[in-house]
Amino acid sequence: MCGIVGAVAQRNIVPVLIEGLRRLEYRGYDSCGVAVLANGEPKRARSVARVADLDDQVRETRLEGATGIAHTRWATHGAPVTDNAHPIFSRNELALVHNGIIENYESLREMLRGKGYEFVSQTDTEVIAHLVHSLYRGDLFAAVREATAQLHGAYAIAVLHKNQPHTVVGARQGSPLVVGLGEGENFLASDALALAGSTDRFIFLEEGDVCELTLEKVRVFDRDGNPADREVRQVAAYGGAVELGPYRHxxxxxxxxxxxxxxxxxxxxxxxxxxxxxxxxxxxxxxxxxxxxxxxxxxxxxxxxxxxxxxxxxxxxxxxxxxxxxxxxxxxxxxxxxxxxxxxxxxxxxxxxxxxxxxxxxxxxxxxxxxxxxxxxxxxxxxxxxxxxxxxxxxxxxxxxxxxxxxxxxxxxxxxxxxxxxxxxxxxxxxxxxxxxxxxxxxxxALEPQIIAWSEEFSRKENALFLGRGLHYPIALEGALKLKEISYIHAEAYPAGELKHGPLALVTEAMPVVTVAPNDALLEKLKSNIQEVRARGGQLYVFADADTKIVNDEGIHVIRMPEHYGLLSPILHVVPLQLLAYHTACSRGTDVDKPRNLAKSVTVE
Incomplete structure (x- = not known):
């Protein structure tokens, strides 16, 4: 889901921030941005496209700075538009990025409006930015500690202020945040992966921690306001590009x-x-x-x-x-x-x-x-x-x-x-x-070519049923989920014995019924369920073990699994369901790797 990268250095840190966001792209996002202190003022670039577009903006505007924060946002409060993209500014003095959800943001927003703060976004994040700004008295670390004590919900934040040009402050509660230790520079991120290549020494912040990063040191305080001695761990976070090779997605x-x-x-x-x-x-x-x-x-x-x-x-x-x-x-x-x-x-x-x-x-x-x-x-x-x-x-x-x-x-x-x-x-x-x-x-x-042929039929459907029994019912659930996630076809899964208790009413020629049919103790029961679908004109697509004696016939399409695998059969039977969902999505032209509205890592409730 949302990603955070921050740094304090003696060099232009923007390329490190952008590269960190690239490494977090796979988690899912719908906007991104970067802010740095440039000539004593916070400057930013934001995009509702991909990180590559943000990178183009940064290059065109020659955005540079030695202290900065960056973010990929998955929208919760407020639509994915530029005004809601992070970093969020407060009175052009403070910049903040945030993962999580602030549950009491409405009451805090009203209180801050009473103090003269104007809100230009629909986000709960802007509340945190203005709250920290309102509490700032020359010590950003103290302001963040005081502000987080008033927040209810989940957050990981990174903050910078124009009056402290070599400082970034972070805090976490219910959302991950790690500190990366360098030589004459220090880093902050929501995932160690984002900092691969910059450092391999990390402090994994604990719940309620607040940290301050400067060029030479990092200090951490716990939720009770006491200095905390957190373990430094060496982690070889692989950050190299992952290549597609011969694959389409x-x-x-x-x-x-x-x-x-x-x-x-x-x-x-x-x-x-x-x-x-x-x-x-x-x-x-x-x-x-x-x-x-x-x-x-x-x-x-x-x-x-x-x-x-x-x-x-x-x-x-x-x-x-x-x-x-x-x-x-x-x-x-x-x-x-x-x-x-x-x-x-x-x-x-x-x-x-x-x-x-x-x-x-x-x-x-x-x-x-x-x-x-x-x-x-x-x-x-x-x-x-x-x-x-x-x-x-x-x-x-x-x-x-x-x-x-x-x-x-x-x-x-x-x-x-x-x-x-x-x-x-x-x-x-x-x-x-x-x-x-x-x-x-x-x-x-090796069954992929046969599954591709089925996917052409599925791509024209808008609904599907998945059936399984016993050990394979959860596999039917997983198959239905995969089809929903990436092809946007509505799919439901049921224990096959539940057909006559309601779902059979949905069965028509237009409703494909995918059935997982291993040769186990429930096979004969499953065959009876298959006949129930066939009698109502339904079209059955059956992944059957070789010795089940389920054969292609009118209304029944069968792909034979290579072997029966007993208790481990679910691990084999889920793979053709993955391939069916994948090739159906390809036929429908959806964004397979980044389906709409979904994120890879769900770090908010």
Missing amino acids: FMQKEIFEQPRAITDTIPQADSFDASLFGENAQKAFSEIDSLLILACGTSYYSGLTAKYWLESVAKIPTQVEIASEYRYRDSVPNPKALVVVISQSGETADTLAALKHAQSLGHKHTLSVCNVGTSAMVRLTELSFLTHAGREIGVASTKAFTTQLVALFVLAMTLGKMRGHVSAAQEADYIRQLRHLPAALNSVL
Whole structure:
């Protein structure tokens, strides 16, 4: 989502700020801007196009300065127009950028209007800028500390003032912010990735921290106003350009990177050992009696899939909740439950808030499944399992999802083994199946030409149904989500047995029905559901295992999967659904990698 980059240096810092924004582009945004102190005055350039357009503006106007801040904005308060783009100025003396949402901005705005401040944007951010300005008495650090004490909501901010030309002040609450340490220069960013190439030494600010960056030093105060000694961590944040190679879009590239990503994620060990999740995992796992999985979007569907594994193999009760719902309802906490949070970025606002809420209710044991080892989520949990999907540029998640499934399968097998439900022979068989997954996925990817043919039909539709049963119902949900996200076709997913309880009323020749049909214990039930659709004139598109005996016929179109893969079948069956969504979106001419209204990393509620 929104991105922040800031710097204090003895050189023109604008190229560093622009490059930082480029590295954060994949997260999604609809405007961008940069501000510097130039000849003692704040100057800025803003754009509602891409960072490349902002770069052109900067070059044309020769915008230069040694102290600056920059931002990519995903609109919340106010439309994506230039007046709402960051940096926001206050009386042409102060510039500020902001990620997050200020919940009490309306009352603060009225108070500031009473002090004579005029508002030219529709943003909640302008409230922060004017508030800090109103409190400024020659010490920007003190003004920001005083201002943030009045803010309710989530924020990460970076601020500069004309009267302190070699200072940038930052603060965070509920939104990530990191300090980058250099030699005679210092940096601020919402993600270490933005500063790759400028520094590899970082301070990850904690909740409520306020920091001051000058040329020679950085100081940090905690939420209570006390000096804070934060750990300096060395992180090799890869910042090189990610090339498309022979692929049309990053999403297609990332779909085809899944065999490699899964290979990198599968543990090298020959056993499912608790140590894979951290040094305290053995003790923690021995003390739990259930699991509570918290996640959003695609990660939520990986949790739903894991529930089947955890309960069928590990025989451990498992609850899966949408993080944003869990936080705001009255729940009955079980301190003996292991809380598992799942996120690609590890900065998903709703999931982080749900994790903290669970901890406040007395949940002691927590585990994160995440793709970013330096993320807030990994730092907040007792245990963790890092996926190795690599950078995922496309907004619609693909390889992050399948690597999450691998991580959760390893968790289920580990708990099953510890609880005496996975024998040594079964363990060896499951490890063999895991290691064969990349080869099996390559066979599934070879189905792309057949899926392209289907996508031509789908591109002319406006609605679709997805059906699955048991372990594959969450995969149907994920397939429907992918189609919605990038092709803008309305799609819904149901357990196939629910057809006659309402959705069957929607079935006509104009409604394609996509069915995930593995050869499992529910196959015959699923075949009956297929006949229900066929009897109503519906058009069925079935991804069927080779030995299901489901064949092409009038109203039934079948693509055969290369092999049945038992408990790991969901990881194979989701891939053709990703390809179907991708090629349908291509046929419709949508912006596949940056679908409208969506951001890669959701860092606000």
